[in-house]
Structures are given as structure tokens and as C-alpha cells.
Amino acid sequence: MNTSPNIPASKSLPKLFGVDLSKPPMKRKSKSMIDLNKVPKKRSASVHWTEDEHMRFLEGLQALGRGKWAGIARDYVITRNATQVSTHAQKVSLASAIIDNLLRV
Numbered sequence: 001m002n003t004s005p006n007i008p009a010s011k012s013l014p015k016l017f018g019v020d021l022s023k024p025p026m027k028r029k030s031k032s033m034i035d036l037n038k039v040p041k042k043r044s045a046s047v048h049w050t051e052d053e054h055m056r057f058l059e060g061l062q063a064l065g066r067g068k069w070a071g072i073a074r075d076y077v078i079t080r081n082a083t084q085v086s087t088h089a090q091k092v093s094l095a096s097a098i099i100d101n102l103l104r105v
Contacts, residue, residue: 049080053079056076056077057072057088057089059076060072060075060077063076066089069083070082072085
């Protein structure tokens with residue numbers, strides 16, 4: 001039975017602030033719910049390069065040249081990936097430049 005005298009039973013309810021009142025409310029995610037795909041992964045602790053890894057890096061650098069980080073990682077420093085080899089090369093290059101500048105003085 002229709003409780004409102006002005007609205008026939010066959011008509012839907014009007015929208016209020018853009019919300020259709022005839023439809024059930026949408027379920028919303030609680031603020032406490034976490035999307036596990038969006039949670040950043042925790043970085044593992046940095047592990048220093050061993051003297052053996054550094055020596056193999058230098059051998060690979062001499063054999064393959066700069067920029068061949070994937071090859072050096074695959075063939076020489078198999079305990080590290082290409083990104084780690086590249087980062088190590090940047091640090092070695094920076095340290096070498098600093099030492100060269102100190103020796104010029």
C-alpha cells in the first residue's frame with residue numbers, strides 16, 4: 001500500500017542530491033580494509049658486496065665493458081642481478097672520481 005498520497009505505486013522515488021532513493025545503497029569498502037596489491041613491499045636489508053663479488057665485477061667490466069650489466073650479472077657476478085650490478089658500477093665510478101679529485105690536489 002502506498003503511504004504517500006502524491007506518488008503512485010508504479011513510480012520510482014525521486015533522486016535526492018543525485019542519489020536514486022529507489023535503489024539499495026552501494027556497499028563501500030571499509031577504511032580498515034586494505035588492498036594487498038597496493039601495499040608497498042618492504043625492502044630487504046642491503047647486503048654489502050664481498051671482495052670476491054667486487055673482483056668478479058671488475059673482471060666482467062674489463063671483459064664486457066660499461067653498460068653490459070646483464071651480461072656481467074649473468075656471467076661474472078651470478079649472485080647479483082643486472083640492477084644491482086649497475087648500481088654498484090655507479091658507486092664504484094663515483095668513488096673513483098672522488099679519489100682522483102683528492103689526488104690532484
